[in-house]
Amino acid sequence: MVTGPKAVVIGASGGVGAALVRLLTARGDEVLALSRASTPPVDLADEATIAAAAAAAGTDLALVIDATGFLHNGHFRPEKSWRELSTEHLAYSYLVNAVGPALLMKHFLPRLARGTRAVFATLSARVGSIEDNRAGGWYSYRASKAALNQLVRTAAVELARTNREAVCFALHPGTVATPLSAPFAKTGLEVREPDEAAALLLGVLDRVTATASGRLLDYRGEVIPF
Numbered sequence: 001m002v003t004g005p006k007a008v009v010i011g012a013s014g015g016v017g018a019a020l021v022r023l024l025t026a027r028g029d030e031v032l033a034l035s036r037a038s039t040p041p042v043d044l045a046d047e048a049t050i051a052a053a054a055a056a057a058g059t060d061l062a063l064v065i066d067a068t069g070f071l072h073n074g075h076f077r078p079e080k081s082w083r084e085l086s087t088e089h090l091a092y093s094y095l096v097n098a099v100g101p102a103l104l105m106k107h108f109l110p111r112l113a114r115g116t117r118a119v120f121a122t123l124s125a126r127v128g129s130i131e132d133n134r135a136g137g138w139y140s141y142r143a144s145k146a147a148l149n150q151l152v153r154t155a156a157v158e159l160a161r162t163n164r165e166a167v168c169f170a171l172h173p174g175t176v177a178t179p180l181s182a183p184f185a186k187t188g189l190e191v192r193e194p195d196e197a198a199a200l201l202l203g204v205l206d207r208v209t210a211t212a213s214g215r216l217l218d219y220r221g222e223v224i225p226f
């Protein structure tokens with residue numbers, strides 16, 4: 001029988017999400033793995049699916065990880081110049097990378113355990129840091145992750161009023177060999193396999209405290225300036 005703490009992974013079909021589910025399950029946590037293909041399904045473009053999945057997850061959650069995200073698909077490639085900006089690409093990136101995670105916070109933060117450390121983490125990206133942006137490009141992805149970071153900070157402030165030991169933060173996984181990064185993995189870049197990356201992320205998730213709430217941390221647990 002599984003007796004470990006209750007964890008939820010949204011985006012369990014993704015490279016990092018699937019690895020997190022594997023590791024959590026292997027160590028005995030009770031894991032609800034959610035994706036567009038799970039039962040119940042979670043589609044970030046449909047709040048009713050998020051509400052239903054949160055209800056299915058129940059309460060007293062120890063760990064909720066949002067491992068969803070969007071960088072490219074058959075229609076949209078990261079922009080190299082403002083000449084490539086389009087309403088559709090910007091709007092879709094905001095939908096998946098900021099609006100969807102905001103709705104996950106709306107429905108899952110009230111379900112975190114109380115009176116004990118409980119964690120909500122959303123996978124963001126270093127390139128969402130405005131301070132860190134020296135290379136330019138990737139307008140939609142950068143801006144939507146910056147919006148996500150602001151939403152996380154805002155929710156963390158509100159969460160602290162009702163659940164002082166809970167942590168709500170954004171987590172940069174580093175460069176991980178997944179479909180999201182595959183077209184952009186350059187030689188010289190430190191690229192980790194999903195299981196190795198997930199182990200590092202779990203290390204951070206296991207030790208963060210409320211002082212990390214509202215922040216963007218990297219896979220080593222170091223704060224990345226917004």
Ligand SMILES: NC(=O)c1ccc[n+]([C@@H]2O[C@H](COP(=O)([O-])OP(=O)(O)OC[C@H]3O[C@@H](n4cnc5c(N)ncnc54)[C@H](OP(=O)(O)O)[C@@H]3O)[C@@H](O)[C@H]2O)c1
Nearest residue numbers: 011013014015016036043044068069123175176178180181
């Ligand atoms: N890989 C990297 O190098 C890297 C670097 C920095 C940050 N990150 C961040 O880490 C996170 C995970 O990335 P990854 O590399 O694991 O990407 P991935 O393999 O492409 O997985 C993306 C996940 O997001 C889900 N998703 C996309 N649109 C969705 C929607 N509308 N509703 C519900 N789920 C949706 C996908 O579900 P489907 O299977 O249904 O499409 C999939 O589970 C992302 O936030 C990404 O920005 C990754």
